[in-house]
Amino acid sequence: MVLEFFRKQKYIAVQPEPVSRDIPEGIWVKCGRCNEIIFSKELDKNCKVCRKCGFHFRASAYERIAMTLDEGTFKEMDVDMLPVNPFQSAEYEEKLQAARKKSGLNEAVVTGEGALQGFEVVIVVMDSTYMMASMGTVAGEKIARAIEAAVEGQKPLIIFSASGGARMQEGILSLMQMAKTVAALDKLEKAGQLYISVLTDPTTGGVSASFAALGDIIIAEPGALIGFAGQRVIEQTIRQKLPEGFQRAEFLKSHGFVDMIVARTELKSTLAKILELHLRGEN
Amino acid sequence: MSATLEFERPIQELEIKIDELRKFSREKGIDLTNEITILENRAREVRGAIYGNLNSWQKVLIARHPERPNAYYYIKNLFTDFIELHGDRCFRDDPSVAGGIGRFNGYPVTVISHLKGKDTKENLARNFGMAHPEGYRKAIRLMKQAEKFKRPVIAFIDTPGAYPGMGAEERGQSEAIAKSILTMAALRVPIISVVIGEGGSGGALAFGVGDRILMQEHAVYSVITPEGYASILWKDSSRNREAAEAMKVTAQDLLALGVADQIVPEPLGGAHREPETAADLVGKALTANLNELLGIDADILVANRYKKFRAMGNLDGLIE
Numbered sequence: 001m002v003l004e005f006f007r008k009q010k011y012i013a014v015q016p017e018p019v020s021r022d023i024p025e026g027i028w029v030k031c032g033r034c035n036e037i038i039f040s041k042e043l044d045k046n047c048k049v050c051r052k053c054g055f056h057f058r059a060s061a062y063e064r065i066a067m068t069l070d071e072g073t074f075k076e077m078d079v080d081m082l083p084v085n086p087f088q089s090a091e092y093e094e095k096l097q098a099a100r101k102k103s104g105l106n107e108a109v110v111t112g113e114g115a116l117q118g119f120e121v122v123i124v125v126m127d128s129t130y131m132m133a134s135m136g137t138v139a140g141e142k143i144a145r146a147i148e149a150a151v152e153g154q155k156p157l158i159i160f161s162a163s164g165g166a167r168m169q170e171g172i173l174s175l176m177q178m179a180k181t182v183a184a185l186d187k188l189e190k191a192g193q194l195y196i197s198v199l200t201d202p203t204t205g206g207v208s209a210s211f212a213a214l215g216d217i218i219i220a221e222p223g224a225l226i227g228f229a230g231q232r233v234i235e236q237t238i239r240q241k242l243p244e245g246f247q248r249a250e251f252l253k254s255h256g257f258v259d260m261i262v263a264r265t266e267l268k269s270t271l272a273k274i275l276e277l278h279l280r281g282e283n
Numbered sequence: 284m285s286a287t288l289e290f291e292r293p294i295q296e297l298e299i300k301i302d303e304l305r306k307f308s309r310e311k312g313i314d315l316t317n318e319i320t321i322l323e324n325r326a327r328e329v330r331g332a333i334y335g336n337l338n339s340w341q342k343v344l345i346a347r348h349p350e351r352p353n354a355y356y357y358i359k360n361l362f363t364d365f366i367e368l369h370g371d372r373c374f375r376d377d378p379s380v381a382g383g384i385g386r387f388n389g390y391p392v393t394v395i396s397h398l399k400g401k402d403t404k405e406n407l408a409r410n411f412g413m414a415h416p417e418g419y420r421k422a423i424r425l426m427k428q429a430e431k432f433k434r435p436v437i438a439f440i441d442t443p444g445a446y447p448g449m450g451a452e453e454r455g456q457s458e459a460i461a462k463s464i465l466t467m468a469a470l471r472v473p474i475i476s477v478v479i480g481e482g483g484s485g486g487a488l489a490f491g492v493g494d495r496i497l498m499q500e501h502a503v504y505s506v507i508t509p510e511g512y513a514s515i516l517w518k519d520s521s522r523n524r525e526a527a528e529a530m531k532v533t534a535q536d537l538l539a540l541g542v543a544d545q546i547v548p549e550p551l552g553g554a555h556r557e558p559e560t561a562a563d564l565v566g567k568a569l570t571a572n573l574n575e576l577l578g579i580d581a582d583i584l585v586a587n588r589y590k591k592f593r594a595m596g597n598l599d600g601l602i603e
Contacts, residue, residue, distance in 0.1 A: 086540075086596070087531060091516075137596035144593065166485075166506045168516060171530040172542050175506040176595035178485060179492050182461060183468035183592045206506075209445075209485045213461035228456040228485070229447030233511075237447050247452055257455050 031055050047264040056221050056264055058201060060103070061110040061127035064160055068268055069114035069123065076112040078145060083107050083138045084170075092169040095131060103130040108163070109139045111146040113155070117272040122150040124159040128202070132164035135207055139167070140177025143211065147184035156194040156275055161212040165205020178210035185214055194278045196271060199226050199249065199258065213257075217274060219267070220249035220258040227252075286349045290333060290341055294552070297326040330552050337501070339527035339536075343509060345501040346481045347443075350555040352562065353412075354381060354396035354439040357479060360562035361569070362387055362394065370421060374454060377418030379410045379446070382425040387437065388570060390577075393429035395422040395490060396439035399480070412481075413446035416459035419489050423459075423466045426474075435473040435573060438490040443508060445486030460489045467492035468592065471585060473576035475569060477547070478502040478534070479554075494588050495572045496542065498534035499565070500549040504542070505532040542595065545572070 029040050034053035043050070047067050048057040059067065065074050083106070085092050100106065108130035113122050124146045126133040133139075143159070150157040166174040188195055197215025199208075201224035209228050220226060227247035235242055245251050252258045262270045287295045301322045308315040337345070345351070358365055358381070365385030369376040382395040397414065400406030422438075429436045445456055467474060467490075476493030482504030491504075498504060507515070509527040514520035537543035547568045554561035576584070 084596075087529065089529065140596065168506055168512055168530070170596070171506055171540075172504060172532070172537060173540060173596040175484065175488055176542060176592065178461075178488055179464055179468065179592045180595050182464045183492070183589050186465060186469045187589070189469075206485055208457040209460040210464060211461070213455075213458045214465060226457075227452050228445065228460070229452065233447045234449065234452070238449060242449070246449070255453050255455065257458055 029057075032057065047267075049264050054222065054263065056201065056223060058128055058162070059264075060129060061105065061125040064125045065110065065112075065114070065123065067264070068158075068160075068271070069116055069121075070118065074112055074114040074123075076110065077149065078111060078142050079106070081107065081138055081142060083136055086137065086170055086173055089169060095169070099129075099131045103127055105130050107138050107142060108133040108135070109142045111142045111149075113149065113153070116158075116268065116275060119272065119275040120153075120155050121275070122146050122153065122155050122157045124157070126160060126162045126200075126207070128162045128164075131167065132202075133162050133207075134164050134167035134174070135177050136167035136170040136174050137177060140174070140180050143177075143181045144184040147181065147188055147211075150193055150195075151184075151187050151191045154191070154193065156196065156278065157188060158196045158198065158271065159211060159215070160198045160200055161203040161207055162200045163203060163205065163207035163212075165207060175206065178206050181211045182214065185211055194275070196274060198267070198271075199252075200224050202226070204228065204230060217260075218258045219270070220252060220261050221267075222249055222261055222263055224249045226258075288341070288344050288348070290337075290344075291552075294326055294330050294333065297322055297329060301326065327551070334551055334553070338524070339503075339531075339533050340509065340524040342501050342533045343481075343503050343523075343527050345553045345555075346503045348553065348555050349402075351480055352554055352558040353399045353401060354441055354479065355398065356558055357439060357477075357562055357565055358383075358385070358394055358396070360559065361566045362392070363389075365394070368421075368425060371417040371424060373420060374417045377415050377421060378408055379412055379414040379442070380418030380421055382422055384434070387573070390573075391432070391434050393425050393434045393436045394439070395425055395436065397442040397487075397490065399441055410446055412442040413444060414442065414486060414489075415446055415448075415451045416454040416456050419445075419459035419463045422490065423463050426463075426466050426470055430470050430472050433472055435475070435576065436470065436493075437569065438474060438476045438493060440476055440478045440482045440487045440490050440504070441480035442483050442486050443481055444483035445489070460485045463489040464492055468588065469585065471581035473573065473579070473584060474588075475572050475576070477565060477569070478504050478543075479565070483508055492588070492592065494576055494584060494591070495544045496537075497545050497547050497565075497568055497572070498537060498543045499547045499554060499561070500534055501553050502534050503527075503532040504534075504537055505530050 031050040033055035036052045048059050110125045197218045199220040203226045249261050304315050362385035367383040381398045397412045399412035400409040474493040475495045476491045478498040509523040510520045513522040513526040534546045550557035550560040
């Protein structure tokens with residue numbers, strides 16, 4: 001029974017029909033919820049949210065940064081930092097290469113500084129196209145450095161979480177990144193600096209149980225899956241199907257674990273309003 | 284012994300023979316001391332050979348051994364005047380987590396621990412040591428009290444992981460674990476964490492942000508169970524032996540990785556063979572570490588703890 005959950009469906013390889021040259025690839029996308037066919041430039045313009053049903057497509061790290069920060073203000077930190085393979089596993093090395101190719105990123109986390117409607121902030125964005133944004137040693141290191149930059153630069157911190165959890169291939173060292181990032185947040189707390197945690201689809205496992213849960217203000221995107229244990233694991237444990245909406249953003253809000261649910265199209269202005277309310281030494 | 288591990292069979296066979304000889308000697312009044320001594324020596328040799336060469340999976344089995352002393356055993360043997368305190372003041376008392384105050388070497392301390400049961404019935408009541416959010420919140424409450432009254436915290440880790448259930452999610456398992464980690468990172472009194480069995484995932488780390496992380500010789504500590512690792516990464520949970528090797532889960536591995544600070548020796552054949560000796564050895568290690576930590580100023584203590592966890596995973600300058 002356990003294995004069935006993990007078994008991949010087998011597909012027959014079919015040669016694709018040659019695509020007509022008049023329609024470049026990726027110009028249309030289908031909504032994951034309402035099946036509406038959307039012009040992809042139109043989707044990008046609407047922050048990757050379906051205009052018909054409000055479904056939030058997953059955004060890449062750089063898309064997120066473009067949606068959030070003022071144009072041309074983003075300065076990336078630790079851009080060249082590459083993941084480590086502490087146990088020299090060939091299997092893991094292969095996965096890292098594949099993830100890099102797929103996402104165009106060196107790691108699952110992009111960090112840096114920039115301005116949001118003029119407010120200077122430190123920003124951390126996790127990208128689920130890179131190994132489901134699992135947190136390994138280097139992802140943890142980049143996040144800890146970003147938090148320290150917020151402490152030192154006396155800037156508010158915004159983290160957009162998305163993650164399947166700890167990166168198992170790095171064993172116990174990945175678990176320790178939870179402690180590392182949380183300990184860094186304690187410094188931010190003591191510095192009296194604002195931390196806004198934005199939970200995006202999906203935020204689970206070790207990331208949900210560390211820095212993502214500790215924002216002064218916690219915002220979730222509509223419909224985002226947020227929780228500690230994976231749904232399959234819970235279903236196996238309790239031997240029953242989980243109800244619709246379990247571990248979704250709306251569920252977390254009604255149980256008191258997020259402050260607000262904000263549609264992505266309203267997110268930048270909401271963040272700006274919160275930042276403005278936390279301005280210090282004025283009025 | 285009711286639960287013999289597969290690889291302990293050769294020892295068990297010798298022990299059965301020794302018992303038979305003893306019985307025979309008693310009943311028939313024949314002196315078989317020499318024969319028994321020879322067999323006893325042989326059993327010790329075999330045990331030494333087996334236990335000196337355990338692979339990672341065998342260690343996992345010892346760490347999960349049903350007769351392995353649980354946290355209550357160490358609490359009863361190492362602390363005097365122990366008073367157990369209950370509840371998170373929000374929802375309920377989680378029986379998977381125990382905590383309280385007592386004296387260690389005469390010095391007042393706070394104890395928090397995961398708690399597995401000693402038999403199936405108790406394990407059902409204690410949820411096999413898998414805590415709900417209220418368990419972590421009870422521990423957080425007791426740790427903050429420890430800080431208020433300037434008592435060191437001793438944390439025993441022994442859990443397969445935090446409980447993956449509906450109620451646990453509804454009540455904020457993630458938030459509870461994150462807050463426990465934060466509380467420990469900031470706590471202004473000494474913390475010693477001791478892995479006494481299985482240290483599983485975030486549920487274990489919730490008690491693991493100590494100034495010292497001690498691991499018993501045959502304890503294990505990992506990001507996920509070997510079964511979980513095998514089933515997620517290889518879609519084959521039967522490859523648990525391989526997974527245990529690949530993940531580096533033993534006390535010896537964790538010492539080499541700089542996660543564990545010290546290995547606490549166990550009696551030959553594991554803590555369950557001679558629990559009293561095992562408790563003695565844990566007590567000695569706690570004494571030595573606590574003596575080092577007690578004199579340290581709180582600011583320096585917290586700063587050192589930060590440095591320790593900040594460096595986790597940065598092996599030999601792997602990162603820049």
